[in-house]
Amino acid sequence: VCNSIAYNNRPARESLRKQLGRKLSAAIAERDSDACVYCGATEASSGAHLHLDHLTPRSAGGSNEPTNLVTACRSCNSARQDMPLAAWARKAHATLGLEFTAREIRAHARRITVAA
Numbered sequence: 001v002c003n004s005i006a007y008n009n010r011p012a013r014e015s016l017r018k019q020l021g022r023k024l025s026a027a028i029a030e031r032d033s034d035a036c037v038y039c040g041a042t043e044a045s046s047g048a049h050l051h052l053d054h055l056t057p058r059s060a061g062g063s064n065e066p067t068n069l070v071t072a073c074r075s076c077n078s079a080r081q082d083m084p085l086a087a088w089a090r091k092a093h094a095t096l097g098l099e100f101t102a103r104e105i106r107a108h109a110r111r112i113t114v115a116a
């Protein structure tokens with residue numbers, strides 16, 4: 001589920017970033033305003049690199065399309081693990097007081113603009 005946007009020494013994460021390429025990685029970062037789509041944390045506010053989170057987990061057949069990838073902070077990413085998005089939204093609300101819904105996050109993820 002978790003793939004670092006920035007420097008990271010795990011080969012699997014490195015390969016996703018490479019697979020996406022600079023243009024798509026930049027488009028995701030811009031769409032998400034370089035902040036966690038769940039809680040709004042930035043690299044500056046969280047003190048850690050942001051990650052790419054699969055809305056539909058890889059383990060559930062989720063793709064590496066930009067519409068299935070969102071920026072997430074380390075704590076949201078590790079709290080979610082491989083949870084389905086709707087279940088994560090309920091957990092995030094119950095345990096962290098976050099107010100997003102799966103529908104909102106998916107709608108947001110579809111609003112991506114990739115430069116030609």
Ligand SMILES: [Zn+2]
Pocket residue numbers: 036037038039040041072073074075076077
């Ligand atoms: Zn977060």
